[in-house]
Amino acid sequence: MNGIRVGNLFGIPFYINPSWFLVFGLVTFLYGSDLSRFFNLSGPYPWILGMVTALLMFSSVLLHELGHSFVAIRQGIEVKSITLFIFGGLASLGEESKTPGDAFWVAIAGPLVSFMLFGMFTAIGIFANPPQPYGTIVGLLAYINLILGAFNLIPGLPLDGGNILKSIVWKITGKSYRGVAFASRFGQIFGWAGILLGANALFGFTESLFGVRLFGSTWTLLIGFFLLQNAGRTAQSAEIQEQMSGLTAEDAMYPNSPLASADLSLREFANNHVIGNEANWKKYLVTDADGKLIGQLEVDAMKTVPTSDWWDVSVRSLMEPIQSLPSVSANEPLIDVIARIEKEKSPALIVQQDDGRVIGLVERVSIMEMMQRRAAAEEESSQQEQLPEENASEFSSTPK
Numbered sequence: 001m002n003g004i005r006v007g008n009l010f011g012i013p014f015y016i017n018p019s020w021f022l023v024f025g026l027v028t029f030l031y032g033s034d035l036s037r038f039f040n041l042s043g044p045y046p047w048i049l050g051m052v053t054a055l056l057m058f059s060s061v062l063l064h065e066l067g068h069s070f071v072a073i074r075q076g077i078e079v080k081s082i083t084l085f086i087f088g089g090l091a092s093l094g095e096e097s098k099t100p101g102d103a104f105w106v107a108i109a110g111p112l113v114s115f116m117l118f119g120m121f122t123a124i125g126i127f128a129n130p131p132q133p134y135g136t137i138v139g140l141l142a143y144i145n146l147i148l149g150a151f152n153l154i155p156g157l158p159l160d161g162g163n164i165l166k167s168i169v170w171k172i173t174g175k176s177y178r179g180v181a182f183a184s185r186f187g188q189i190f191g192w193a194g195i196l197l198g199a200n201a202l203f204g205f206t207e208s209l210f211g212v213r214l215f216g217s218t219w220t221l222l223i224g225f226f227l228l229q230n231a232g233r234t235a236q237s238a239e240i241q242e243q244m245s246g247l248t249a250e251d252a253m254y255p256n257s258p259l260a261s262a263d264l265s266l267r268e269f270a271n272n273h274v275i276g277n278e279a280n281w282k283k284y285l286v287t288d289a290d291g292k293l294i295g296q297l298e299v300d301a302m303k304t305v306p307t308s309d310w311w312d313v314s315v316r317s318l319m320e321p322i323q324s325l326p327s328v329s330a331n332e333p334l335i336d337v338i339a340r341i342e343k344e345k346s347p348a349l350i351v352q353q354d355d356g357r358v359i360g361l362v363e364r365v366s367i368m369e370m371m372q373r374r375a376a377a378e379e380e381s382s383q384q385e386q387l388p389e390e391n392a393s394e395f396s397s398t399p400k
Ligand SMILES: [Zn+2]
Pocket: 064, 065, 068, 110, 111, 152, 160
Protein backbone atom coordinates (compact mmCIF):
# COMPACT_ATOMS: atom_id res chain seq x y z
CA MET A 1 0.00 0.00 0.00
CA ASN A 2 1.33 3.43 -0.80
CA GLY A 3 0.79 6.74 0.81
CA ILE A 4 2.35 10.00 1.89
CA ARG A 5 5.53 9.59 3.89
CA VAL A 6 5.07 11.38 7.19
CA GLY A 7 8.33 10.50 8.88
CA ASN A 8 9.99 7.79 10.90
CA LEU A 9 8.76 5.95 13.98
CA PHE A 10 11.70 4.33 15.76
CA GLY A 11 13.44 4.07 12.40
CA ILE A 12 10.39 2.61 10.62
CA PRO A 13 9.12 4.67 7.66
CA PHE A 14 5.63 5.90 8.51
CA TYR A 15 3.07 6.51 5.74
CA ILE A 16 -0.47 7.83 5.56
CA ASN A 17 -2.64 6.59 2.71
CA PRO A 18 -4.89 9.35 1.25
CA SER A 19 -7.97 7.25 2.17
CA TRP A 20 -7.10 7.85 5.82
CA PHE A 21 -7.97 11.57 5.63
CA LEU A 22 -11.52 10.65 4.70
CA VAL A 23 -12.02 8.52 7.79
CA PHE A 24 -10.14 11.01 9.97
CA GLY A 25 -12.51 13.79 8.85
CA LEU A 26 -15.51 11.55 9.40
CA VAL A 27 -14.43 10.50 12.89
CA THR A 28 -13.67 14.10 13.90
CA PHE A 29 -17.10 15.15 12.66
CA LEU A 30 -18.97 12.31 14.40
CA TYR A 31 -17.23 12.75 17.77
CA GLY A 32 -17.47 16.53 17.53
CA SER A 33 -21.20 16.49 16.87
CA ASP A 34 -21.84 13.88 19.58
CA LEU A 35 -19.87 15.91 22.13
CA SER A 36 -21.62 19.18 21.25
CA ARG A 37 -25.01 17.47 21.58
CA PHE A 38 -24.42 15.55 24.82
CA PHE A 39 -22.66 18.31 26.69
CA ASN A 40 -24.27 21.34 25.11
CA LEU A 41 -20.94 22.69 23.95
CA SER A 42 -20.71 25.42 21.36
CA GLY A 43 -18.18 27.14 19.14
CA PRO A 44 -15.06 25.38 17.91
CA TYR A 45 -14.53 23.61 21.26
CA PRO A 46 -16.41 20.32 20.52
CA TRP A 47 -14.71 20.06 17.11
CA ILE A 48 -11.26 20.47 18.63
CA LEU A 49 -12.15 17.77 21.18
CA GLY A 50 -13.47 15.58 18.35
CA MET A 51 -10.24 15.98 16.45
CA VAL A 52 -8.11 15.25 19.53
CA THR A 53 -10.20 12.11 20.12
CA ALA A 54 -9.72 11.04 16.49
CA LEU A 55 -5.96 11.63 16.79
CA LEU A 56 -5.81 9.56 20.00
CA MET A 57 -7.83 6.85 18.28
CA PHE A 58 -5.34 6.68 15.40
CA SER A 59 -2.45 6.81 17.86
CA SER A 60 -3.99 3.70 19.41
CA VAL A 61 -4.00 2.04 15.98
CA LEU A 62 -0.38 3.10 15.50
CA LEU A 63 0.66 1.65 18.88
CA HIS A 64 -1.06 -1.61 17.90
CA GLU A 65 1.08 -1.74 14.71
CA LEU A 66 4.20 -0.84 16.69
CA GLY A 67 3.40 -3.83 18.92
CA HIS A 68 3.64 -6.14 15.88
CA SER A 69 6.72 -4.28 14.65
CA PHE A 70 8.77 -4.46 17.85
CA VAL A 71 8.30 -8.22 18.19
CA ALA A 72 9.22 -8.66 14.50
CA ILE A 73 12.35 -6.51 14.89
CA ARG A 74 13.39 -8.56 17.93
CA GLN A 75 13.21 -11.63 15.65
CA GLY A 76 15.54 -9.95 13.19
CA ILE A 77 12.76 -9.16 10.71
CA GLU A 78 12.89 -5.84 8.90
CA VAL A 79 9.76 -3.68 9.22
CA LYS A 80 9.53 -1.95 5.85
CA SER A 81 6.80 0.51 6.76
CA ILE A 82 3.78 1.31 8.88
CA THR A 83 0.82 2.75 6.99
CA LEU A 84 -2.44 4.19 8.25
CA PHE A 85 -5.31 3.73 5.81
CA ILE A 86 -9.10 3.75 5.72
CA PHE A 87 -9.51 0.44 7.58
CA GLY A 88 -6.82 1.00 10.20
CA GLY A 89 -3.11 0.31 10.18
CA LEU A 90 -0.69 -1.99 8.42
CA ALA A 91 2.84 -2.97 9.39
CA SER A 92 4.64 -4.32 6.34
CA LEU A 93 7.22 -6.95 7.30
CA GLY A 94 10.20 -7.88 5.15
CA GLU A 95 9.83 -11.60 5.70
CA GLU A 96 7.95 -14.30 7.57
CA SER A 97 8.96 -15.44 11.05
CA LYS A 98 11.27 -18.46 11.11
CA THR A 99 9.10 -20.63 13.34
CA PRO A 100 5.36 -20.93 14.04
CA GLY A 101 6.05 -19.84 17.62
CA ASP A 102 7.71 -16.63 16.44
CA ALA A 103 4.85 -16.00 13.98
CA PHE A 104 2.37 -16.41 16.85
CA TRP A 105 4.09 -13.73 18.94
CA VAL A 106 4.27 -11.21 16.08
CA ALA A 107 0.54 -11.73 15.45
CA ILE A 108 -0.66 -11.48 19.03
CA ALA A 109 1.53 -8.50 19.99
CA GLY A 110 -0.83 -5.99 18.30
CA PRO A 111 -4.01 -7.10 20.10
CA LEU A 112 -2.05 -7.33 23.38
CA VAL A 113 -1.05 -3.66 23.01
CA SER A 114 -4.70 -2.76 22.33
CA PHE A 115 -5.88 -4.66 25.42
CA MET A 116 -3.20 -2.95 27.51
CA LEU A 117 -4.40 0.45 26.26
CA PHE A 118 -7.97 -0.59 27.08
CA GLY A 119 -6.80 -1.36 30.62
CA MET A 120 -4.93 1.92 30.85
CA PHE A 121 -7.83 4.12 29.69
CA THR A 122 -10.25 2.17 31.92
CA ALA A 123 -7.97 2.74 34.91
CA ILE A 124 -7.68 6.46 34.11
CA GLY A 125 -11.48 6.65 33.90
CA ILE A 126 -11.94 4.94 37.27
CA PHE A 127 -9.08 6.32 39.34
CA ALA A 128 -8.53 9.80 37.89
CA ASN A 129 -12.26 10.28 37.27
CA PRO A 130 -11.75 13.17 34.83
CA PRO A 131 -14.46 15.86 34.57
CA GLN A 132 -16.84 15.81 31.62
CA PRO A 133 -16.52 15.77 28.67
CA TYR A 134 -13.02 14.32 29.26
CA GLY A 135 -14.40 11.34 31.17
CA THR A 136 -16.52 10.41 28.17
CA ILE A 137 -13.54 10.73 25.81
CA VAL A 138 -11.40 8.50 28.05
CA GLY A 139 -14.22 5.94 28.18
CA LEU A 140 -14.55 6.09 24.40
CA LEU A 141 -10.83 5.45 23.94
CA ALA A 142 -11.00 2.46 26.29
CA TYR A 143 -13.89 1.09 24.23
CA ILE A 144 -12.11 1.72 20.90
CA ASN A 145 -9.02 -0.20 22.06
CA LEU A 146 -11.13 -3.07 23.33
CA ILE A 147 -12.87 -3.32 19.93
CA LEU A 148 -9.56 -2.96 18.11
CA GLY A 149 -8.05 -5.86 20.05
CA ALA A 150 -11.14 -8.06 19.82
CA PHE A 151 -11.95 -7.41 16.15
CA ASN A 152 -8.40 -8.18 15.10
CA LEU A 153 -8.59 -11.54 16.86
CA ILE A 154 -11.21 -12.77 14.38
CA PRO A 155 -9.46 -15.91 13.12
CA GLY A 156 -9.23 -15.17 9.39
CA LEU A 157 -6.40 -13.72 7.32
CA PRO A 158 -5.46 -10.88 6.85
CA LEU A 159 -6.50 -10.16 10.47
CA ASP A 160 -4.19 -10.90 13.43
CA GLY A 161 -6.43 -13.78 14.52
CA GLY A 162 -5.87 -15.25 11.06
CA ASN A 163 -2.13 -15.05 11.58
CA ILE A 164 -2.53 -16.76 14.96
CA LEU A 165 -4.60 -19.51 13.32
CA LYS A 166 -1.95 -19.78 10.61
CA SER A 167 0.79 -20.25 13.21
CA ILE A 168 -1.22 -23.00 14.92
CA VAL A 169 -1.84 -24.91 11.67
CA TRP A 170 1.82 -24.35 10.74
CA LYS A 171 2.85 -25.83 14.10
CA ILE A 172 0.62 -28.88 13.56
CA THR A 173 1.40 -29.55 9.88
CA GLY A 174 4.98 -28.26 9.82
CA LYS A 175 4.21 -26.22 6.67
CA SER A 176 3.61 -22.49 6.83
CA TYR A 177 1.70 -22.44 3.51
CA ARG A 178 -0.79 -24.98 4.91
CA GLY A 179 -1.45 -22.50 7.73
CA VAL A 180 -1.82 -19.62 5.25
CA ALA A 181 -4.18 -21.63 3.04
CA PHE A 182 -6.33 -22.62 6.01
CA ALA A 183 -6.46 -19.18 7.65
CA SER A 184 -7.15 -17.39 4.36
CA ARG A 185 -10.15 -19.67 3.70
CA PHE A 186 -11.46 -18.54 7.09
CA GLY A 187 -10.71 -14.95 6.09
CA GLN A 188 -12.86 -15.43 2.98
CA ILE A 189 -15.69 -16.82 5.12
CA PHE A 190 -15.52 -13.81 7.47
CA GLY A 191 -15.33 -11.51 4.46
CA TRP A 192 -18.56 -12.97 3.10
CA ALA A 193 -20.12 -12.75 6.57
CA GLY A 194 -19.22 -9.04 6.72
CA ILE A 195 -20.67 -8.43 3.27
CA LEU A 196 -23.91 -10.23 4.17
CA LEU A 197 -24.27 -8.43 7.51
CA GLY A 198 -23.55 -5.08 5.88
CA ALA A 199 -25.93 -5.71 2.97
CA ASN A 200 -28.56 -6.86 5.43
CA ALA A 201 -28.22 -3.68 7.46
CA LEU A 202 -28.58 -1.62 4.29
CA PHE A 203 -31.37 -3.54 2.61
CA GLY A 204 -32.96 -5.36 5.55
CA PHE A 205 -33.38 -8.90 4.27
CA THR A 206 -33.98 -10.31 7.74
CA GLU A 207 -36.27 -7.58 9.06
CA SER A 208 -39.43 -9.43 8.23
CA LEU A 209 -37.99 -12.64 9.64
CA PHE A 210 -36.80 -11.51 13.03
CA GLY A 211 -38.44 -8.15 13.44
CA VAL A 212 -35.04 -6.56 14.08
CA ARG A 213 -32.03 -6.10 11.89
CA LEU A 214 -28.82 -7.83 12.78
CA PHE A 215 -25.98 -5.46 13.58
CA GLY A 216 -24.01 -4.23 10.62
CA SER A 217 -23.56 -1.20 8.44
CA THR A 218 -22.09 0.11 5.23
CA TRP A 219 -18.80 -0.07 7.11
CA THR A 220 -19.26 -3.82 7.75
CA LEU A 221 -19.95 -4.23 4.05
CA LEU A 222 -16.75 -2.41 3.06
CA ILE A 223 -14.62 -4.30 5.58
CA GLY A 224 -16.14 -7.54 4.30
CA PHE A 225 -15.00 -6.70 0.76
CA PHE A 226 -11.55 -5.75 2.04
CA LEU A 227 -11.17 -9.05 3.92
CA LEU A 228 -12.47 -11.10 1.02
CA GLN A 229 -10.08 -9.50 -1.47
CA ASN A 230 -7.01 -9.87 0.75
CA ALA A 231 -7.82 -13.38 1.92
CA GLY A 232 -8.31 -14.41 -1.71
CA ARG A 233 -4.89 -13.05 -2.61
CA THR A 234 -3.07 -14.83 0.24
CA ALA A 235 -4.95 -18.06 -0.53
CA GLN A 236 -3.65 -17.85 -4.08
CA SER A 237 -0.03 -17.36 -3.06
CA ALA A 238 -0.30 -20.25 -0.58
CA GLU A 239 -1.63 -22.40 -3.41
CA ILE A 240 1.39 -21.57 -5.57
CA GLN A 241 3.71 -22.39 -2.66
CA GLU A 242 1.90 -25.67 -2.18
CA GLN A 243 2.35 -26.55 -5.85
CA MET A 244 6.04 -25.81 -5.58
CA SER A 245 6.62 -27.77 -2.39
CA GLY A 246 8.74 -30.84 -2.94
CA LEU A 247 10.17 -29.44 -6.19
CA THR A 248 13.86 -28.59 -6.56
CA ALA A 249 16.10 -26.46 -8.74
CA GLU A 250 16.75 -29.50 -10.92
CA ASP A 251 13.01 -29.93 -11.58
CA ALA A 252 12.74 -26.34 -12.79
CA MET A 253 15.75 -26.27 -15.15
CA TYR A 254 15.22 -25.94 -18.86
CA PRO A 255 14.89 -29.54 -20.06
CA ASN A 256 17.13 -28.47 -22.93
CA SER A 257 19.53 -26.11 -21.12
CA PRO A 258 22.16 -24.29 -23.23
CA LEU A 259 25.18 -26.38 -22.23
CA ALA A 260 28.08 -27.39 -24.46
CA SER A 261 31.37 -29.17 -23.93
CA ALA A 262 34.53 -27.11 -24.53
CA ASP A 263 36.18 -29.91 -26.50
CA LEU A 264 33.61 -29.98 -29.29
CA SER A 265 34.57 -28.51 -32.63
CA LEU A 266 32.34 -25.69 -33.83
CA ARG A 267 30.99 -28.07 -36.49
CA GLU A 268 29.97 -30.64 -33.85
CA PHE A 269 28.59 -27.87 -31.65
CA ALA A 270 26.49 -26.53 -34.53
CA ASN A 271 25.26 -30.00 -35.51
CA ASN A 272 24.53 -31.26 -32.01
CA HIS A 273 23.23 -28.12 -30.32
CA VAL A 274 22.29 -25.29 -32.64
CA ILE A 275 20.83 -26.70 -35.82
CA GLY A 276 17.25 -27.76 -35.40
CA ASN A 277 17.16 -26.63 -31.78
CA GLU A 278 13.74 -25.12 -31.19
CA ALA A 279 14.95 -23.28 -28.10
CA ASN A 280 17.16 -21.12 -30.35
CA TRP A 281 19.61 -20.16 -27.58
CA LYS A 282 21.75 -17.11 -28.24
CA LYS A 283 24.36 -18.07 -25.69
CA TYR A 284 25.68 -21.37 -24.32
CA LEU A 285 27.42 -22.25 -21.06
CA VAL A 286 30.67 -24.07 -21.77
CA THR A 287 31.92 -26.87 -19.51
CA ASP A 288 35.20 -28.76 -19.34
CA ALA A 289 35.67 -32.54 -19.34
CA ASP A 290 34.68 -32.65 -15.64
CA GLY A 291 31.46 -30.79 -16.33
CA LYS A 292 32.69 -27.62 -14.56
CA LEU A 293 31.79 -24.20 -15.93
CA ILE A 294 34.70 -22.52 -17.73
CA GLY A 295 33.11 -20.07 -20.13
CA GLN A 296 30.27 -19.01 -22.34
CA LEU A 297 29.86 -18.96 -26.10
CA GLU A 298 27.72 -16.52 -28.05
CA VAL A 299 26.24 -18.30 -31.04
CA ASP A 300 26.79 -15.14 -33.10
CA ALA A 301 30.53 -15.36 -32.44
CA MET A 302 30.64 -18.37 -34.77
CA LYS A 303 30.01 -15.98 -37.66
CA THR A 304 33.58 -14.68 -37.21
CA VAL A 305 34.91 -18.11 -38.22
CA PRO A 306 34.47 -19.28 -41.85
CA THR A 307 32.21 -22.33 -42.01
CA SER A 308 34.93 -24.30 -43.77
CA ASP A 309 37.13 -23.98 -40.65
CA TRP A 310 34.47 -25.17 -38.20
CA TRP A 311 35.91 -28.68 -37.92
CA ASP A 312 39.28 -27.25 -36.87
CA VAL A 313 38.18 -24.65 -34.33
CA SER A 314 37.08 -25.77 -30.85
CA VAL A 315 34.37 -24.27 -28.70
CA ARG A 316 37.11 -23.66 -26.13
CA SER A 317 39.06 -21.36 -28.42
CA LEU A 318 36.05 -19.21 -29.27
CA MET A 319 34.40 -19.01 -25.86
CA GLU A 320 34.73 -16.13 -23.40
CA PRO A 321 36.24 -17.56 -20.20
CA ILE A 322 34.28 -16.93 -17.01
CA GLN A 323 35.15 -17.71 -13.42
CA SER A 324 31.68 -18.26 -12.07
CA LEU A 325 28.04 -17.27 -12.36
CA PRO A 326 25.41 -17.23 -9.62
CA SER A 327 24.58 -20.87 -8.98
CA VAL A 328 22.28 -23.10 -6.97
CA SER A 329 22.57 -26.68 -5.86
CA ALA A 330 20.48 -29.16 -7.85
CA ASN A 331 18.50 -30.26 -4.79
CA GLU A 332 17.80 -26.75 -3.47
CA PRO A 333 14.04 -26.31 -2.81
CA LEU A 334 12.36 -24.38 -5.62
CA ILE A 335 10.86 -21.85 -3.16
CA ASP A 336 14.40 -20.88 -2.09
CA VAL A 337 15.55 -20.72 -5.71
CA ILE A 338 12.78 -18.21 -6.45
CA ALA A 339 13.74 -16.20 -3.38
CA ARG A 340 17.35 -16.14 -4.65
CA ILE A 341 16.27 -14.95 -8.11
CA GLU A 342 14.20 -12.20 -6.49
CA LYS A 343 16.81 -11.17 -3.96
CA GLU A 344 19.95 -11.21 -6.08
CA LYS A 345 18.16 -9.78 -9.10
CA SER A 346 20.07 -12.32 -11.17
CA PRO A 347 17.72 -13.51 -13.87
CA ALA A 348 19.46 -16.86 -14.39
CA LEU A 349 21.10 -19.31 -12.00
CA ILE A 350 23.34 -22.20 -12.93
CA VAL A 351 22.26 -25.52 -11.46
CA GLN A 352 25.17 -27.56 -10.10
CA GLN A 353 25.54 -31.05 -8.66
CA ASP A 354 27.37 -31.38 -5.35
CA ASP A 355 30.58 -32.26 -7.23
CA GLY A 356 30.43 -28.95 -9.11
CA ARG A 357 29.17 -30.43 -12.38
CA VAL A 358 26.89 -28.00 -14.21
CA ILE A 359 23.65 -29.69 -15.25
CA GLY A 360 21.46 -26.83 -16.38
CA LEU A 361 20.07 -23.36 -16.12
CA VAL A 362 17.11 -22.12 -14.11
CA GLU A 363 15.35 -18.78 -14.41
CA ARG A 364 11.85 -17.35 -14.17
CA VAL A 365 10.93 -18.50 -17.64
CA SER A 366 12.04 -22.08 -17.00
CA ILE A 367 10.15 -22.15 -13.70
CA MET A 368 7.01 -20.87 -15.39
CA GLU A 369 7.41 -23.39 -18.20
CA MET A 370 7.83 -26.22 -15.72
CA MET A 371 4.72 -25.13 -13.82
CA GLN A 372 2.84 -24.96 -17.10
CA ARG A 373 3.94 -28.46 -18.07
CA ARG A 374 2.79 -29.74 -14.70
CA ALA A 375 -0.50 -27.92 -15.00
CA ALA A 376 -1.00 -29.22 -18.52
CA ALA A 377 -0.30 -32.69 -17.20
CA GLU A 378 -3.13 -32.15 -14.78
CA GLU A 379 -5.26 -30.81 -17.63
CA GLU A 380 -5.60 -27.42 -16.00
CA SER A 381 -3.45 -25.44 -18.38
CA SER A 382 -6.11 -22.87 -19.22
CA GLN A 383 -5.60 -20.72 -16.13
CA GLN A 384 -1.83 -20.38 -16.25
CA GLU A 385 -0.29 -16.96 -16.52
CA GLN A 386 2.15 -16.11 -19.23
CA LEU A 387 5.36 -14.50 -18.05
CA PRO A 388 6.15 -11.06 -19.42
CA GLU A 389 9.10 -11.06 -21.74
CA GLU A 390 11.13 -8.46 -19.82
CA ASN A 391 11.77 -10.98 -17.06
CA ALA A 392 13.71 -13.18 -19.40
CA SER A 393 17.49 -13.08 -19.18
CA GLU A 394 19.99 -12.89 -21.99
CA PHE A 395 19.93 -16.68 -22.07
CA SER A 396 16.30 -16.58 -22.95
CA SER A 397 15.09 -18.56 -25.88
CA THR A 398 12.35 -16.08 -26.64
CA PRO A 399 13.12 -14.44 -29.99
CA LYS A 400 13.35 -10.66 -29.70
ZN1 LIG B 1 -2.79 -6.21 14.24
